[in-house]
Amino acid sequence: MSEFSEWFHNILEEAEIIDTRYPVKGMHVWLPQGFKIRKHTLNILKEILDKDHEEVLFPLLIPEDELAKEAIHVKGFEEEVYWVTHGGLTELNKKLALRPTSETAMYPMFSLWVRNHSDLPMKYYQIVNTFRYETKHTRPLIRVREITTFKEAHTVHATAEETEKQVQDAVKIYKQFFDKLGIPYTVSKRPEWDKFPGAEYTVAFDTIMPDGKTLQIGTVHNLGQTFAKTFDITYETATGEHEYVYQTCYGLSDRIIASVIGVHGDKAGLSLPPDIAPYQVVIVPIIFKKGGEEVIEFCKNLEEKLKLEANLRVYFDDRDIRAGKKYYEWEMRGIPLRIEVGPRDLQNKKVVTFRRDTQEKEIIDFDPSKISETITEIMDDVSLKMKDNAGEKLENNIRSVDSIEEAEDIMSQYGGIVTFDWCGDRECGKDIEEKVKVDILGVQLSEKENSTCINCDKPSKHITLLAKTY
């Protein structure tokens, strides 16, 4: 196991995120702390999506014939689909698939729902569990057999132009979401051979994990009319004709939590953005023989104050254990801010703050009329700095190269992402992947003029991102 892998597994256990001892490979238990982080993360996502999407919930099981209807799509998933074959002691007439993704569950219904041009656009999403029989090595939250947190959005449009625009809107939505989590990303168009089965093209979000490998954390697919034709989804135009619709879909998974853990974590453990931390502030009393009651009283008031006035999630840790043990625990669990209060602080009208992100202690004035505002400002600054620091790390890990050799060098020395001009041809791409022994992540439009492919000297219109991927 790599150093990062070991750290990642340890922190999942120690911070009580996930229990990996469940007796089915690749399927895990969300523990209370992990569940809270997941819940707050999903709340951010729902708030963004609810502005113009409707939340729905489709069945888990998909009949064999529906799943098989779209040939390219089923080909992409046939080796990964779990099959239900028996109900009780009876063999089912028709096998049922555990959804690997929900196009083939949803689109037969869309075919019933879409009638008229005035029904469009339709924008739905659901957050569900999905299943993939992974044959590769599984990793909690990263490569699993039960994806417990699969957010899939599906939209239906009248025209190809609207669909293009929806892809851009989805990219904006995901940017907004990842920015909130302080997760930096690259956005690129996946190469032809790596797009979603059935899509015209796929745009993907990747971040870089501490071991230099990239993690795909979100995808947006332009489905064109592929599924509309397969599932007969048509609408009546203003002039009475029947036309096939255009569609997009876009998804996120448990990997959003994996990226938060990986990107922000450090040797001391988790470091959580305030928006998703189970507690945003913990208050630890420093009690000596004298003045204990005053300290407790003060801490309780502070807790109530911050909850009511600043609407923060606050925990007053008055457990009867050493303060040092509490410090260690809350740092490891990634709680953004600790406030320490001792008898001398009360006398001096001060409290001590400790920021998890910078690991810095500060003595601040305690003014009851301003403390809520002060703490809120610190929270905002934590969010901002965490995002900036993570963004800087990502930038430093993206390196532009001029030759295949340089790409190889950098890849073996640093990992991360290398970028270069590429013609975009499949054969040339496969050749590059073979030479550098890592994958082409995707392409972005180049701003340079008259550039040529790093590998075959043909003209190149875009730059390519190359990375060792999870």
Next chain:
Amino acid sequence: MSEFSEWFHNILEEAEIIDTRYPVKGMHVWLPQGFKIRKHTLNILKEILDKDHEEVLFPLLIPEDELAKEAIHVKGFEEEVYWVTHGGLTELNKKLALRPTSETAMYPMFSLWVRNHSDLPMKYYQIVNTFRYETKHTRPLIRVREITTFKEAHTVHATAEETEKQVQDAVKIYKQFFDKLGIPYTVSKRPEWDKFPGAEYTVAFDTIMPDGKTLQIGTVHNLGQTFAKTFDITYETATGEHEYVYQTCYGLSDRIIASVIGVHGDKAGLSLPPDIAPYQVVIVPIIFKKGGEEVIEFCKNLEEKLKLEANLRVYFDDRDIRAGKKYYEWEMRGIPLRIEVGPRDLQNKKVVTFRRDTQEKEIIDFDPSKISETITEIMDDVSLKMKDNAGEKLENNIRSVDSIEEAEDIMSQYGGIVTFDWCGDRECGKDIEEKVKVDILGVQLSEKENSTCINCDKPSKHITLLAKTY
């Protein structure tokens, strides 16, 4: 189909709660309106449970050997379990069950989690989908093959006494929850032959649907040490011994939504308690040729005001369709309060309110400084009246009888619940069920002294509830 069945199916479709056309029997799609009702309902439940339970999430799939460990339990479910036998094109070494309920998924982990007496009690819950291969006639939200909304709580305790107390606490929790929804209930102990497979005893909540049949809407099980012994869940006592734990579990399902629809609905459609209505207030402008702009402006301000000041979910319906059509639609969808605003109302400083529950129109004074308070008071009164009316209907449908013949008569004439003294013996109970041709729902402690069984004249310590059940 009975009259109620037909009404129920129609309203699910017309109010866009559930789409029943999904191509697998007993599995349905939650539509946006239904999903919102479900979401608000679950939020109430979570708020109550989060006070002293931790939310977790366990895998869907349970290995065959774990499911089979507890013999009585597996016997109770073996005809209903869906089995996954293949991953991709490969047959699995070990079959995986789709959870019918999660004891056998959770308790092997509890065996790892519980160490010491100080770990206890533990109280967890999760909200998940579960699966039962129902061979009986399926009905949306009532008898389904995918239960999409299964709330299951599982607690672990050191002593039998604490477990008894937890059963009572769970009953209190469910009472609090159903009271919030205005759903009346009876609470009774299920007869031995109808308890949860593996439980010492089961306490159940039932309500009466408009067709006179009872619907089980919640259950609380005292599991004693049955599962602790099967899954080896032990704790170390203060004196260093290892003892088996005691457990309870309690659950709710999609039926909570079915009961809201059935209990509160009427000929005009749904009628929703304000706490769970997608919108609590709709504002409908009455526009004639003159004064249209002022009315629109007024409605928009009112919408903002009610949202901000009263924190209500408000919809301003300015669609270009007849007001009558809007009235019909919002009544059918069960929105608790409609506010109508016309130009004359503005002049008179009045608005018209229409309460869905009482179907009464009222002209109320519009005072901008008081309107939010007034509407909040109306909302509170709606909640209260809906609960009281539903409670009264239930009470009227519970009839005490002194003979088997009377029980038969009442059952065939009214349905509902009949109560009588019963000795509690299994054979006598079966005899009664055969004679009256309906089920014994459960027993409650009798307050009468020296009563005798209605059927066999043996002494009786409790009264029994008899009903035709869903």
